[in-house]
Amino acid sequence: MTAQTKLGAGPGGARPWEPRLVAFFCNWCTYTAADLAGVSRLRHAPNVRIVRVMCSGRVDPQFVLDAFARGADGVLIGGCHPGDCHYVEGNHKALRRVQMLRRILREMGIEDDRFRLEWISASEGEKVKRVVDDMVAKVRALGPLGLPRRFREWDEELESQVALAKAAPSEVDAHAG
Amino acid sequence: MPGKPKVAFYWCASCGGCEESVVDLAEGVLDLLDAIDIVFWPVAMDYKRSDVEAMPDRSILASLINGAIRNSEQEEMARLLRRKSRFVIAYGACAQLGGVPGLANRFSRDQILEFAYETCPSIQNPAKTRPQPGSQDAGRMTTLPEFHGLVRTLAQVVQVDYAVPGCPPTPALLRQAVTCLLDAEPPAAGSVLAPDIALCDQCPRKDSKPMDLRPEAFKRPHLIRLDPQRCFLAQGVVCMGPATRGGCEAVCVQGNMPCSGCFGATSRVKDQGAKMLSSLCSNIAASSEQEIDRILATIPDPLGTFYRYSLPGSLLRARVSRQR
Numbered sequence: 001m002t003a004q005t006k007l008g009a010g011p012g013g014a015r016p017w018e019p020r021l022v023a024f025f026c027n028w029c030t031y032t033a034a035d036l037a038g039v040s041r042l043r044h045a046p047n048v049r050i051v052r053v054m055c056s057g058r059v060d061p062q063f064v065l066d067a068f069a070r071g072a073d074g075v076l077i078g079g080c081h082p083g084d085c086h087y088v089e090g091n092h093k094a095l096r097r098v099q100m101l102r103r104i105l106r107e108m109g110i111e112d113d114r115f116r117l118e119w120i121s122a123s124e125g126e127k128v129k130r131v132v133d134d135m136v137a138k139v140r141a142l143g144p145l146g147l148p149r150r151f152r153e154w155d156e157e158l159e160s161q162v163a164l165a166k167a168a169p170s171e172v173d174a175h176a177g
Numbered sequence: 178m179p180g181k182p183k184v185a186f187y188w189c190a191s192c193g194g195c196e197e198s199v200v201d202l203a204e205g206v207l208d209l210l211d212a213i214d215i216v217f218w219p220v221a222m223d224y225k226r227s228d229v230e231a232m233p234d235r236s237i238l239a240s241l242i243n244g245a246i247r248n249s250e251q252e253e254m255a256r257l258l259r260r261k262s263r264f265v266i267a268y269g270a271c272a273q274l275g276g277v278p279g280l281a282n283r284f285s286r287d288q289i290l291e292f293a294y295e296t297c298p299s300i301q302n303p304a305k306t307r308p309q310p311g312s313q314d315a316g317r318m319t320t321l322p323e324f325h326g327l328v329r330t331l332a333q334v335v336q337v338d339y340a341v342p343g344c345p346p347t348p349a350l351l352r353q354a355v356t357c358l359l360d361a362e363p364p365a366a367g368s369v370l371a372p373d374i375a376l377c378d379q380c381p382r383k384d385s386k387p388m389d390l391r392p393e394a395f396k397r398p399h400l401i402r403l404d405p406q407r408c409f410l411a412q413g414v415v416c417m418g419p420a421t422r423g424g425c426e427a428v429c430v431q432g433n434m435p436c437s438g439c440f441g442a443t444s445r446v447k448d449q450g451a452k453m454l455s456s457l458c459s460n461i462a463a464s465s466e467q468e469i470d471r472i473l474a475t476i477p478d479p480l481g482t483f484y485r486y487s488l489p490g491s492l493l494r495a496r497v498s499r500q501r
Contacts, residue, residue, distance in 0.1 A: 057459075061451035065492040082464065093459040099469045100458045100479060104450070107283065107480045109497035151494065157326055158334060159252055 019139040021048040022067040023076040023132070024059045028086040029121050030078030036125035044129040045136040048076070055079070056117070057090025061101045064115065071148050074114040074139040076131070081119040091119070113138040114145060182238035182359065185217035185229070186268075187258060189251035190278045190328065191244030195269040196220045198345035205352065212359060213238070217258075226254070232261050239264040239358050241341070245271040245278045245489060246329040250322035259335040264358060266370075268351075270344040270439045272331040273369070274449075275489025277344070279328045280481060282488050282495035286326050330490045340369045343425060344439035344486060350424060371424030373443050376436055379423040382408045391462040395475040398435060409435040410457075415482055420446065420453035439486045448492045450483035 025031040031052045037044065053059060056079025064075045077098065079091040098117045105115055116135055120127045188196060202209060216237060217224050240258040242265060244251065259265050270276040281289055294300065294307050311320045331337050341354050354370045357363065364370065377383060386408040396413045403409070409416035409430075417438035418430075425440055442449035463469045476482055484491055 061455050062446075062448045062492065065448055065451050069492045069494075092464050095466065096458045096461055096463070096469050096473075097455050099466065100454050100473050100476075101451075103473070103479050104454065104483070107496070108493050110493075145497070147493070147497070150497065154327055154495070155333075157323075159249075159256065 017144050019047045019073045019136050019144075020071065021074040021076055021132070021135060021139065022072040023048050023050045023078060024053050024056070024063065025050055025078040025120075026056045026080055026086075026091075027052055027054050029080035029084065030056075030118070030128065032122035033078075033120045033124050034128045036122065037128045038125075040125050042125055042129045044132040047136045047139075048132050055085065055087050055090035056094035057085070057087065057092075059094060059097075061097055061104075064101060068110065068114075068145060069147050069151075071146070073142075073145045074116070074135055076115075076135055077117045078120045078128070078131075079117070081121055084121065110145065111142055113142060181212065181214045183216040183236065184213045184355070185237050185240040185258060185262065186215065186220070187217065187240060187242045187254055188220060189242065189244030189255065189272065189331075190247035191269065191271045191276070193220070194345040195243035195271075198269075198343075198348060198351060201348045202351065203348075205348065209352070209355060213355065226257070229257055229261055234260050235263050237262040239266055239355075241266045241268040241354075242331055243269040243272050243345075245275050246325070246331060246334045247278060247281075248322040248324050252325075252334055255331060255335045264338040264363070265331070265335060266354065267331040267337045267340040269346055270342060270441065270486040273340040273342055273490070274441050274487040275328050275330050276486050279330075279487070279489040280485070282327050283480065284496070286324060290324070327495045328489045333489070338366055339364065340441075342369055342371050342422060342440040347424075347426060347428070349426070369422065369441070369444070371422055371440060374423050375443060376418040376421045376423040376425065376427065376430075376440070380408075380418055380427050380430055382406065382430060385411060387411050390460050392457075392460070392472065393462045394472055403433050405433045415457065415476060417449075417453055417483075417485075419456045420449050437485050438483075441487055441490075449487045450480070450491055453483045454479070 025034055031050070034050060056077050059077050067075050077094060079094055080086065082091060085091045095117065102112065102115060106112065113135070118131050120131065186196070186199065199206070215222065216232070217229050237258070240262040242255060242258060246252050246255060267273040271278055275282070290307055294302055295305055308321050310323050311318060339354070341350055343350060350371055357370065377386065385406065390410055392413050394413060395415055398414055401412070401414070403414065404412055414435050416435035418436045420442055421436050421438045422440040422443050429436055438449060438453070442452060446452045458473065461469065461472045463472050480488070489495065
């Protein structure tokens with residue numbers, strides 16, 4: 001984990017870049033499927049960090065943007081098939097948000113293959129493997145997104161970075177730097 | 178004149194509306210001048226940058242800076258005023274969030290300059306002359322500020338103590354901000370000097386907001402006759418109220434226009450646009466991908482709608498793949 005968290009270091013980094021994916025998996029279906037994949041000894045690409053949420057409908061679009069802003073190269077959301085949601089409609093809400101969020105990401109220059117929503121039921125361990133492997137391959141082909149590094153590069157044009165050293169983060173400057 | 182506390186006003190990338198909001202105090206400006214001295218205010222008073230440079234550090238109580246940071250001169254002035262002031266206040270949406278000028282973060286510097294100086298339909302520039310940072314004229318060197326690669330909020334350039342939200346802030350918020358700075362105990366560092374609650378909570382149309390919104394299509398305000406009493410969202414019009422901080426006295430709503438989000442989000446929200454997107458899209462009346470897309474297509478410009486004032490301060494800040 002620690003060695004991999006430092007990946008994406010780029011030039012000077014000891015290891016070559018590896019894609020980093022953040023996956024939000026619903027507790028009732030996709031997370032259980034990922035568990036099943038593990039129990040069944042299915043091997044999928046190790047580039048994914050799974051966050052268990054109670055429902056794909058819990059995934060606030062802010063989570064997705066924050067993951068990208070903090071260095072994720074791709075974000076995957078996994079939920080129950082339509083009609084199977086433990087909370088009746090959570091996955092539909094997720095789909096509606098995702099369809100709009102995709103348009104925002106496109107306008108912000110983030111490629112479609114970096115963001116994906118999949119329906120994976122508790123019995124589809126094999127689909128977890130297939131989806132993760134496929135997405136890692138696609139993101140690998142795109143190369144690093146590297147937003148934290150880009151943010152730093154953008155700010156190199158500023159006169160001095162030192163002024164931004166602050167005692168505590170606050171409401172007005174939470175997004176600074 | 179060691180008596181009254183000193184206050185400075187400055188503008189960066191802004192339209193002048195924030196300056197107007199000071200003038201909107203009307204005769205109230207006289208009360209303001211009883212309490213403070215304005216030592217720097219380029220739009221109204223003839224003090225120069227060298228006058229500010231000559232002041233001792235931290236001798237100004239507060240600098241109220243409006244406008245986003247778009248070029249090197251604005252950055253320099255922000256740093257200068259930071260050095261000279263005890264408090265720096267991001268005044269208005271552009272300083273706090275990036276504002277409307279921040280929508281330029283969808284484009285690269287080159288795209289912007291090319292449009293402004295070459296392809297814009299109202300420009301005649303066959304020699305394709307562009308402003309240069311420095312140029313020789315009759316043996317004299319003239320300089321222009323450097324146009325930055327992207328628009329920034331004030332807090333992305335200097336440390337900011339407080340923000341007064343709005344496009345522009347209301348005179349009431351300005352008066353309240355100055356009053357609380359004069360208090361023996363100033364507000365908690367980093368706070369936004371406006372109520373920390375969504376606009377819907379203060380909206381005069383609150384009672385007509387349905388519990389269950391199921392929009393089947395969105396209508397743009399100029400395309401329908403707006404009911405002056407009923408919740409805009411219930412009429413299928415995008416209103417940013419649910420994701421926007423209150424404190425504006427709902428002036429737009431009272432003028433029968435939906436909220437466009439200029440007060441930014443409350444303290445619990447990191448990204449106003451994403452939050453609004455979430456709230457608005459979750460319950461549209463469709464379940465298939467195709468139907469969802471059909472309804473969402475009735476919002477033709479989601480970025481300009483959800484991030485109208487907040488793109489530079491948002492989580493992604495600017496379009497990723499802009500060339501320089």
